[in-house]
Amino acid sequence: MREEFSFLTQSGNKIRASIYHQDISISKTCLILVHGFKGFKDWGFWPYTAEYFSNKGFNVVSFNFSHNGVGKSLTEFDELEKFADNTISLEVSELNEIIVAVKNSHFGKIKCSSVGLVGHSRGGAVSILAASNNKNVDALAVWASVAKLDRYTERQKKEWREKGFIEVLNSRTNQMMRMNAALLEDIEANKNSSLNIEKAVKSLNKPFLIIHGEQDLTVPVDEGRLLYEYSDKKLTEFEIIPSSGHTFDIVHPLESSNTKFDRVLEKTLSFFKKYLNNN
Template structure:
């Protein structure tokens, strides 16, 4: 069963959420699904993923970051002004707040025995950064995650700083989406401290699953390998999925799953069953 609702962060930003649960009265592991850049909770594989884990014994929470650009429509980029003002630090802070609210029971009215996170693409990096500092996270899985946030060529950075913004094309909607220089400033200012992914991975100290498509052109598989290199091998599993790319052959609007994505779901399910459910 899906229930949609909204809540406001301590900064007054609106977070739109969906909860998938077969029985909210029972205390059980909760999974938080974290979308990436130009992503949203109702994109492509996310509702299917949420339903899959809900049917397999989890409470599942998916949400939109307040400045991801998608407003009350839930599917259209109709808040491009907010999108232009977004930063990585804002997303990390919002995820941290969501984790705490879910653990305390002040969000979603869920009873969570433990908390796991699934982050995709840039959402993987945000999930790593939040999980490294939040003790309420018990296990973390990332799909096609970036391993570095300072990923822009110097020529592009120069233009970005001179103009105060750059524009990126959304190839699906054909919208030109503006990114203000505040995003670049945030990354450059904090890349060696609060936004240092290498440091965050090294201090995770919790079960960690890395899954990456072998043919990912958006975030090359080398970044998945780099995350594994940073990690504690005794606590980390790394899976490369052959012959698939950044979204694992899933499109939006969602049409159907496939053998590769089903494998990813089952690998992730087994990981969380092992690390979030109490031993019987």
């Protein structure tokens, strides 16, 4: 069953979410799915992923960050002004609020015996940063995660500061999407503290799965290797999907799954079954 849910964060921002479950009265492992940059909960593989894990006996929460740019439409970038104002720290803060709400059964009243995170791309980094400081997270899996948040050249940064924004093209929608200087300022101000991914991975101390496509051109597989290098090898599993790109060859709208993405789901399922108690 899929139910729609929304709530306001402590800062007054609206979070839209979908909750997938088979029996809301039973306490189960709850998985929170975390989309990445220019992502949203109804993109491509996310509804398929949520249904997959729900059918395997998990409670699943998939949500949109308040400033991801997708509003009431749920599928179109109709809030570009919010997208422009987004920051990594805002996303980490919102994910932490969602984790606590889910754990305490305040989120659609689902009951959680344990909590796992699944983050893709930048959502992987946000998941790592949140999980490293949130005692309610019991395990996390990241798909094609970035290992560094400062991804910009000095030339880009100079232009960004001078203009107050930079623009990126969404090749799927042909929209030019503005990012205000607040994003750069947030990354630079916190890169050695709250947004330091290396530090977060090294302090994680919980089961950690890293999955990366061998031919990822958006986030090279070397970033997956770097995350593994930072990690506690006794608690970490690292899987490279051969001949696979950033979204494991899944497109939006979803046409069908494929053997590569099936492998991602199977590996993630095996990981959570191994480390989390699912009644």
